[in-house]
């Protein structure tokens with residue numbers, strides 16, 4: 199798509215509907231020039247005729263609008279323990295969504311087989327969209343070199359280093375595929391359709407098995423020179439000596455990541471410090487981070503303190519990021535973010551206590567408005583941005 203075409207689409211999409219003469223006025227193109235561009239964009243399924251608008255005396259102008267349903271995108275959001283797959287329309291709205299538990303440590307072959315099965319299923323469930331697939335987005339829970347679409351030494355994904363993820367999808371589905379770190383998709387999704395509409399500088403923090411941060415700078419994803427910007431899970435917490443799987447001591451992820459919290463919850467159950475957790479461990483034989491949230495909700499003192507200490511650890515790291523980056527908004531998402539209001543409250547308290555007053559003056563710190571759909575929404579948004587230069591409608 200040429201920059202001119204992208205400009206036309208963005209103008210029409212933002213305005214809702216536009217006439218040819220208004221487009222000519224705003225782009226500086228001749229009416230004939232606009233007409234031929236519109237014909238191409240209609241052919242591509244990106245714009246559609248809306249009929250005639252109100253007349254201002256002469257012949258009523260014919261209007262065009264952005265064709266949200268003129269095509270579709272497949273979005274894959276892979277976490278360490280589950281994968282979400284959706285078909286979205288050209289407004290990045292998920293139309294069909296499926297999720298399945300996986301273990302990303304089993305390696306790329308099996309996990310990607312499961313994933314493409316899900317893609318086949320969502321496409322079969324929306325045959326109208328399947329014939330007009332424009333592109334595919336894949337989010338992975340580790341560092342990704344965006345240019346090659348390959349994961350690079352992802353710490354929680356053994357066997358995935360340099361695996362040709364993009365080629366696999368392009369060969370199978372015959373359309374452009376973009377592979378990125380999952381948090382970058384989530385941040386984009388929040389910008390397009392969530393809590394961060396019209397936000398220019400955003401940090402989207404995923405608290406899951408791993409901890410990562412999607413960075414939006416001036417309205418666009420900031421990936422860094424190698425694609426690992428925002429890998430905040432291995433920032434060192436002063437004074438903590440927990441051993442992290444990366445080999446270092448006191449990493450944020452080793453203290454507040456999903457697996458770390460599950461292990462600490464089991465510790466509280468076995469030592470008898472938490473009755474709620476001991477009961478759950480008895481019932482099921484192992485604990486997950488979510489169980490900690492349930493126990494804290496029940497008012498279990500030890501569980502509440504563990505949730506609070508995780509919040510303080512996350513907050514301490516975020517306070518440094520706030521001083522460094524001065525974002526307008528921080529969104530907290532991911533499975534561990536659902537541990538309850540105490541977690542967000544502790545994070546907020548630590549951030550406000552430890553950041554500079556000027557850096558927090560206009561800061562909004564909130565949960566995700568999209569929840570588990572943030573990643574697939576952002577996948578749709580990423581493909582639209584990469585293929586057509588589209589940015590969130592409100593910005």
Ligand SMILES: [Zn+2]
Nearest residue numbers: 432442444449
């Ligand atoms: Zn580490």
